[in-house]
Amino acid sequence: MSSRRTLILVGSLLIAVLAGFLAMQYVGGIEEKAIGEAQTVEVVVVKTSVKKGNEASPLVTAGAIGLASRRQADLPANTIKRVEDLSGLVAAIDIEPGTIVTSSMFASPKSLGDGVSNVLAEGRVAVSFQLDQIRAVAGLVKQGDYVNVEVKSQCVLTEGGKVSSGTQTPDAPEDPNVAAQVPSDSTPCVGLLYQKVKILALGQSLGTPVAATTADGSTPAPAPVPSSDLITFEVPQDAAQLMIAAGAQNMYLTLVRPDYVPTPLPVTLEPLPFPGADGTTPYDAQESAQGVSTAGKEDS
Numbered sequence: 001m002s003s004r005r006t007l008i009l010v011g012s013l014l015i016a017v018l019a020g021f022l023a024m025q026y027v028g029g030i031e032e033k034a035i036g037e038a039q040t041v042e043v044v045v046v047k048t049s050v051k052k053g054n055e056a057s058p059l060v061t062a063g064a065i066g067l068a069s070r071r072q073a074d075l076p077a078n079t080i081k082r083v084e085d086l087s088g089l090v091a092a093i094d095i096e097p098g099t100i101v102t103s104s105m106f107a108s109p110k111s112l113g114d115g116v117s118n119v120l121a122e123g124r125v126a127v128s129f130q131l132d133q134i135r136a137v138a139g140l141v142k143q144g145d146y147v148n149v150e151v152k153s154q155c156v157l158t159e160g161g162k163v164s165s166g167t168q169t170p171d172a173p174e175d176p177n178v179a180a181q182v183p184s185d186s187t188p189c190v191g192l193l194y195q196k197v198k199i200l201a202l203g204q205s206l207g208t209p210v211a212a213t214t215a216d217g218s219t220p221a222p223a224p225v226p227s228s229d230l231i232t233f234e235v236p237q238d239a240a241q242l243m244i245a246a247g248a249q250n251m252y253l254t255l256v257r258p259d260y261v262p263t264p265l266p267v268t269l270e271p272l273p274f275p276g277a278d279g280t281t282p283y284d285a286q287e288s289a290q291g292v293s294t295a296g297k298e299d300s
Contacts, residue, residue: 040069043100044080050095056086056106070100077144077198077258078103092119102144104200119200120234126200127240128232129248136231137255146196146260147253151246155189155267163189163267188270193246194239195262203228 045068050059059065060083067083080086080101089106099105104119120126133139141147155163231253235243243251 039072041072041075042067042081043070043075044083044086045070046095046097046099046101048097050091052091052094054091055109056089056091060086065101074100076100076102076142080106123236124234125237125240126232126234127243128230129243129251130229131231131248131251131253132229135248135252136229137253139229141199141202141231141253141255143199143201145199146256146258147199148195148256149193149197149243149246150190150252150254151193152188152190152250152252153246154186155191155269156186157269163191163269189267191267192265193243193251194235196256196260197239198234199231200234201232203230 044065046065047068048064050064056065065083065086080103086101086106088108090109092105092107095101095105107119117126137147157163233240233243
């Protein structure tokens with residue numbers, strides 16, 4: 001009996017040590033992430049107004065473009081971190097003081113025409129949609145962000161209830177006494193048209209204004225971030241065609257992290273499931289145990 005109690009005591013101690021070790025690892029990971037986001041890095045920043053067509057090299061020599069420290073968490077996509085990377089390039093757009101320079105803001109003089117098509121990656125096109133704040137994440141999206149494009153539609157079902165294809169939600173007929181034509185073998189549904197789609201511009205702005213450092217070394221309030229319900233996406237031509245066919249009136253955007261990895265997700269059909277009735281949370285077990293509000297603060 002004594003040896004059995006000893007084994008139980010030893011086992012309990014091992015479990016306690018393991019739990020303590022895992023807790024320390026978890027807390028350490030959170031601290032490292034928070035420290036990493038708060039760290040500042042040297043990036044290329046525009047210090048005085050730059051006009052479209054201005055050569056980068058003379059601007060660097062004159063101090064109009066140079067290095068400055070910015071928080072890692074505030075950096076837009078495709079940030080330029082060396083002034084040498086701008087050698088031989090010219091401004092593709094007008095750039096305001098305090099703007100962090102990205103690769104889309106400067107281009108080769110040969111490719112710079114009267115338009116801004118040179119900012120597009122090879123094989124991509126720009127397509128724009130008018131999306132209100134409800135459909136566009138309350139206007140929180142910025143140039144360089146990535147979003148998932150959700151679409152409300154009609155899904156055609158095959159035997160066994162699987163989705164065969166999606167059809168555009170029919171428009172209301174001109175005559176209110178005539179019902180809209182819906183395929184007899186279809187059902188209302190919501191699905192992902194595309195995952196991780198890049199936002200090229202908001203309104204007519206391709207820039208990402210941020211606060212510039214003043215002469216005394218202090219940082220003033222950040223310049224207003226461009227906001228518009230006119231959103232331009234950078235996608236391949238076939239994707240643009242499908243997005244146009246879906247129509248802005250059926251689209252909803254969901255903002256995703258830059259390191260988001262697209263994964264298969266089934267289409268949601270009506271009638272809707274209600275997993276919450278079974279006590280299901282949309283978060284994983286670890287987040288639920290720690291509290292969603294706490295996890296959200298740690299990720300921000």
